[in-house]
Amino acid sequence: MNPQRTLKEKTITAEEAVLKIQDGDYVHVYGSSAEPNTFLENIKHLKGQRKDVKLVHFLSLFPYDFYSDESYRGIITTENMFCSRFCIDSQKSGMMTFIPNHLRNSGSDRFFYYRARGKQISIYVASVTPMDGHGYFSTATVGMSNRALVKCADIVMLEINESLPRTFGDSYIHLNEVDYVFRGDNTIRYMPAAEPDEIDLKIGGYVAELVENGATIQLGIGAIPNAVAAALGDKKDLGVHTEMLGDAIVHLYKKGVITNAFKTHCKHKMVTTFSLGGKETYDFLDDNIGVLHLDVAKTNSPYEIAKNHKMVSVNTTLQVDLMGQCASEAIGTLQISGVGGQTDTVLGAKMSPDGKSIIALRTTAEIEAKDGKRRRISKITALHGPGTVISLSRSDVDYIVTEYGIAALRGASLRERAESLIRIAHPDFRDALREEAAKAFLL
Ligand code: COA
Numbered sequence: 001m002n003p004q005r006t007l008k009e010k011t012i013t014a015e016e017a018v019l020k021i022q023d024g025d026y027v028h029v030y031g032s033s034a035e036p037n038t039f040l041e042n043i044k045h046l047k048g049q050r051k052d053v054k055l056v057h058f059l060s061l062f063p064y065d066f067y068s069d070e071s072y073r074g075i076i077t078t079e080n081m082f083c084s085r086f087c088i089d090s091q092k093s094g095m096m097t098f099i100p101n102h103l104r105n106s107g108s109d110r111f112f113y114y115r116a117r118g119k120q121i122s123i124y125v126a127s128v129t130p131m132d133g134h135g136y137f138s139t140a141t142v143g144m145s146n147r148a149l150v151k152c153a154d155i156v157m158l159e160i161n162e163s164l165p166r167t168f169g170d171s172y173i174h175l176n177e178v179d180y181v182f183r184g185d186n187t188i189r190y191m192p193a194a195e196p197d198e199i200d201l202k203i204g205g206y207v208a209e210l211v212e213n214g215a216t217i218q219l220g221i222g223a224i225p226n227a228v229a230a231a232l233g234d235k236k237d238l239g240v241h242t243e244m245l246g247d248a249i250v251h252l253y254k255k256g257v258i259t260n261a262f263k264t265h266c267k268h269k270m271v272t273t274f275s276l277g278g279k280e281t282y283d284f285l286d287d288n289i290g291v292l293h294l295d296v297a298k299t300n301s302p303y304e305i306a307k308n309h310k311m312v313s314v315n316t317t318l319q320v321d322l323m324g325q326c327a328s329e330a331i332g333t334l335q336i337s338g339v340g341g342q343t344d345t346v347l348g349a350k351m352s353p354d355g356k357s358i359i360a361l362r363t364t365a366e367i368e369a370k371d372g373k374r375r376r377i378s379k380i381t382a383l384h385g386p387g388t389v390i391s392l393s394r395s396d397v398d399y400i401v402t403e404y405g406i407a408a409l410r411g412a413s414l415r416e417r418a419e420s421l422i423r424i425a426h427p428d429f430r431d432a433l434r435e436e437a438a439k440a441f442l443l
Contacts, residue, residue: 003135003175010181017125017157017182018042024052025122026114028149031060031084032276033191034140036127036159038184040064046075056099056110058082058144059276061189067095081106082338091334103243103273103341104300107145111152124153126173127184129166135175140164141275141285143171143293155179163188165286167275171293192278193247196227202403203360204231207314210358210399210406211235214262216308218242218345219249220315221276221337224360228314232257239263241308243300243341245272245291250284265307266292273299273341300341305348311355313345317391318365320400321384322418322437324409326359328391339391346396350410359392360401363426378429380421382436400424418442 017039021027029036043066046053053076055066063086066072070093078096080087082103090096101109114121126146128137137158139146147170150156157180158173175181196204204227211217211232216239219225229248232238239260240249249270252258260268273296275285285291298304305311317328318336329339346357361379369375380402384390398410400421407420418437422430437443 001135001176003131003133006175007131007181010175010178012180012182014038014042014159014182014184015045017180018045019049020155020157020180021046021050021053021123023050026054026056026119027123027125028056028121028153029125030058030142030144030274032058032141032274033061033189033282034127034142034161034164035060035062035189036125036184037062037187037189038182039125039157039159043076047071051075053077054079056081058106060084061191068093080335082340083335085336088334088336098335098338102300102339102343103296104302104344106296107148108297111148121149121153123155123157124149125157125159127161127164128158128173129164130160130162131175137173137175138164138166139171139173140167141282141293143169143273143299144296146170146173147295150177157182159184161188162186165282167285167291167293168289169292170295188282190278191246191276193226194223196223196230199362199403200224200227201230203362203401204228206401206406207358207360208232208235210356210401211238211312212310213237215239215310215312216241216263218305218311218313218349219246220244220313220342220345221340222316224316224362225314228360237262239308240270240272241265241299241305241311242270242272243274243296243345245270245275245281246277247281250277250281253284260290264309265304271299300344302344302347302351305345306351306355309353309355311349311352313349313357315342315345315357315359317359317361319379319381319384319388320359320361320421322380322382322421322433322442323414324394324397324400324417324421325384325390326392326397327384327388330389332385332387333389342391343396346392346398350396350398357398358401359397359399363402363404363424363429378426378433380425380429380433382433382442383440414442
């Protein structure tokens with residue numbers, strides 16, 4: 001086989017690629033930074049040509065027209081596995097719906113769905129680096145269910161993006177496995193870490209108290225995990241087994257805090273299933289054999305995570321009640337994000353010898369009330385409201401950390417949970433929480 005000749009034979013335009021979609025097809029794409037941008041921009045060519053297409057998406061960083069523009073109704077609907085903020089309006093208008101999933105099963109559950117209905121995944125479109133001399137493309141910042149999708153999809157199409165980093169692990173596709181290839185516009189979307197403020201740094205300081213030298217860490221998505229990383233600067237020989245690798249981890253590595261030298265699983269390597277960050281992170285990942293982008297079923301299996309001794313997972317939540325139940329992904333029934341790997345990593349850390357899981361959150365949030373005015377609320381609530389989606393059960397939570405301290409919930413009674421959570425709530429809300437807790441027989 002002459003890879004260059006075969007590549008030429010398989011090359012089409014982005015518009016032709018979009019028109020490979022047929023009525024009723026299911027099209028899978030991943031988001032984050034390795035999103036097939038050009039393909040998604042060309043979805044416009046489906047107008048007047050196709051109907052009832054389903055786009056299965058994950059963490060898109062860009063609000064493409066078909067998320068909001070009514071002229072796409074009946075042509076394409078998005079089914080999302082992890083939402084971005086702009087998805088709220090699309091959920092309200094019905095242009096997008098959510099697929100509940102734990103990240104570890106996000107691929108396998110979907111394959112189960114198709115099998116149960118006698119259907120097939122129609123098309124998998126991946127964004128990839130240019131082909132190497134051996135016929136391999138790299139899916140860059142995406143491990144996820146890449147390999148399984150390549151095996152299961154009727155048609156595999158690749159968008160070539162010269163800006164993407166070449167990575168190692170399960171983030172590869174060979175030319176022989178591909179039906180069509182097209183050139184993209186080489187856009188790469190960044191998501192640099194948010195700058196932590198004073199409150200975030202206080203929280204980070206408390207979390208750092210719980211992290212021992214030589215521990216293996218997982219840092220989740222959001223502003224607080226980045227503040228935690230800033231507070232871990234004095235630690236020694238940390239390892240990384242995470243689902244998302246971002247700027248915070250890269251900075252800790254460059255400082256020499258992360259060495260992966262004492263990991264008891266995948267020693268000397270950082271393990272992740274996707275990456276998301278700024279340019280510095282993608283430059284760091286390029287051709288870096290020290291980072292593995294593995295299949296999500298491996299990175300997020302609690303059994304695999306637990307092979308790391310002293311595993312510490314750090315995630316955040318939108319709201320926690322006085323029993324320790326965390327609502328981390330939705331406000332009411334509207335998805336803000338997804339549970340992602342929060343449950344996977346919490347369970348894995350719990351099963352790890354000397355492991356622990358930490359949920360860190362600010363005590364208050366500013367929200368828009370029904371009258372349109374901004375209002376400050378307590379993120380520690382006595383009871384969740386009706387319809388609240390519980391992402392993490394009270395029996396699985398270990399530590400809750402706020403800017404007022406640490407509540408250790410593993411093994412604690414309901415009374416002790418309520419007392420320790422009120423102690424770390426914002427002082428302005430403690431009396432009301434105490435009153436409501438007593439009414440609910442929690443104190
Ligand atoms: N009630 C109502 N609104 C709330 C709220 C509450 N209790 N808590 C926060 N909000 C609002 C905020 O005001 C903010 O609104 P805005 O965008 O209009 O300002 C929005 O919800 C997001 O809150 P914020 O705290 O800024 O989010 P974040 O970027 O730090 O992310 C999570 C926090 C919880 C959404 C994010 O960590 C997540 O998705 N977690 C679940 C997935 C996970 O942990 N996966 C594992 C690792 S990848």
